[in-house]
Amino acid sequence: MPTDRLGQLTHLVMTRFTLVKGTVKLDDSATFTVQINPADFKHTAGITYDKKKTQGDAQASPKFSSVGDEHVSFSLVLDGTGVVPPGANGQREDVRTQMKKLNAVAYQYLADTQEPPYVRLLWGSLIFFGRLESLNTQYTLFKPSGEPLRARVELSFLGAMSKEESQLVSNRTPPGGARSITVVDGDTLPQICAEHCGDADMAADVARANNLPTLMSVAPGTQLLVPASR
Known part of the structure; x- marks a missing residue:
């Protein structure tokens, strides 16, 4: 697990940002710090080549065309049983509250742009700027009343670059x-x-x-x- 310079455990932080004149502007008022770090994450990237062959060529020499999309995906566990230590704010929060905060940072449409937000992921050596591509939630533990006590959230982000x-x-x-x-x-x-x-x-x-x-x-x-x- 990533740690800071003092050897303390660091947690994955999602921060909303905007692109102003092609430059990243972080919104520190819209952040979500995970309660439990992902067990792993997947980071994929691609490169597109022009593979056109001229007549008579047995094999084309791939020529660089463009940098492809980047993707980061991982799963989070949100816990409301009280077993897991409190999050970054020092308060214990139920699963619904955690989901509401996560959605506010990464999923909900912004009123001024009518689009989903841009999000920076920061965890250890991972710095990724992108937008949420998919969010799947599976509730796995409940109170007798039906209120969720634990959820597994699968997230996928598509890379977004400034000009x-x-x-x-x-x-x-x-x-x-x-x-x-x-x-x-x-x-x-x-x-x-x-x-x-x-x-x-x-x-x-x-x-x-x-x-x-x-x-x-x-x-x-x-x-x-x-x-x-x-």
């Missing part, structure tokens, strides 16, 4: 160009993005585009691809 991130991952040149920089001791991504991109809020985009597990401590000598200053 800048998509350009970096696809190795396309954004307006103004892109460049490679070398991280020096003490650098953090927000500092790097403020200096080289003109916007510290692009840190989340650059982190995922460069497959970095954290926004803060980046190993000196690391080569990063960043967009040019706006």
